Amino acid sequence: MSLPIFFHPSEFKVGEVISLPEDSARHIVQVLRMNEGQPLRFTNGKGKEAFAIITETGKRKLSIKVSEIANHEVPTPKLILGVALTRNASRNEWLMEKATELGVHHIVPLICQRSEREQIKRERWQNILISALLQSQQFHLPTLFPPMPFNQFLEGYSQVPQKVICHCIESMPRVQLSAALKQRQDAVLMIGPEGDFTHEEVNDAEKLSYIGVQMVDQRLRTETAAMAAVVFFSLVFPKKIV
Numbered sequence: 712m713s714l715p716i717f718f719h720p721s722e723f724k725v726g727e728v729i730s731l732p733e734d735s736a737r738h739i740v741q742v743l744r745m746n747e748g749q750p751l752r753f754t755n756g757k758g759k760e761a762f763a764i765i766t767e768t769g770k771r772k773l774s775i776k777v778s779e780i781a782n783h784e785v786p787t788p789k790l791i792l793g794v795a796l797t798r799n800a801s802r803n804e805w806l807m808e809k810a811t812e813l814g815v816h817h818i819v820p821l822i823c824q825r826s827e828r829e830q831i832k833r834e835r836w837q838n839i840l841i842s843a844l845l846q847s848q849q850f851h852l853p854t855l856f857p858p859m860p861f862n863q864f865l866e867g868y869s870q871v872p873q874k875v876i877c878h879c880i881e882s883m884p885r886v887q888l889s890a891a892l893k894q895r896q897d898a899v900l901m902i903g904p905e906g907d908f909t910h911e912e913v914n915d916a917e918k919l920s921y922i923g924v925q926m927v928d929q930r931l932r933t934e935t936a937a938m939a940a941v942v943f944f945s946l947v948f949p950k951k952i953v
Contacts, residue, residue: 714762715743716752716848718841723753723761727777736773739765751775756844756852758783783850786950789816789897791871793864794937795904796820798827804839806934811843811853813945816897820858825906831858861912864901865919873898874921877936878908884917885925888943895948902937 753761763775875891
């Protein structure tokens with residue numbers, strides 16, 4: 712049985728004694744009922760895994776001593792998800808949680824011509840990502856970017872080997888996702904708002920070698936389309952450590 716794993720933003724050093732935040736301490740002591748001398752694990756979301764021993768406990772405090780450190784390289788291929796968020800906060804949060812579990816590298820909220828002006832809850836969303844990271848037993852936390860204008864995103868990721876933009880415009884060229892993502896290489900995946908990308912936006916993407924993609928015959932919600940594409944990428948190109 713693997714040791715329980717927790718998050719802490721430390722860089723970790725063998726022999727280092729760390730006092731944990733009150734919420735983490737309370738969970739470990741009062742919920743898991745762990746005591747002094749018991750082992751547990753931590754990650755900082757930057758590839759480090761620290762093995763530690765509980766050295767002191769209290770109702771609202773807990774100290775650990777780092778005994779060993781393992782370094783995990785970034786798994787490849789990396790997937791960058793650019794998605795126009797919806798007005799429904801619970802759907803956005805569900806997508807972020809599941810994308811993290813599936814190992815997405817970057818999550819970038821897109822500001823498109825038809826985007827909803829969703830209120831960004833960065834601290835809450837970051838906590839959702841951390842929880843999903845721990846649940847899925849990973850060591851690299853996705854980078855959650857502030858909302859980014861559509862064209863800034865296009866140009867910022869123009870050098871990534873594989874780039875796709877999913878849209879529903881029948882008059883514009885589209886291929887199946889399996890035809891657009893054919894190589895075990897890093898990829899950019901763009902999912903539009905509920906009103907879809909505009910013709911102008913798709914044209915701008917195609918000029919930078921983004922490939923238009925048709926997901927399925929039926930019309931999907933934003934978060935459904937994003938999750939279907941992320942699952943496809945994860946299954947066809949399972950991650951490996953380099």
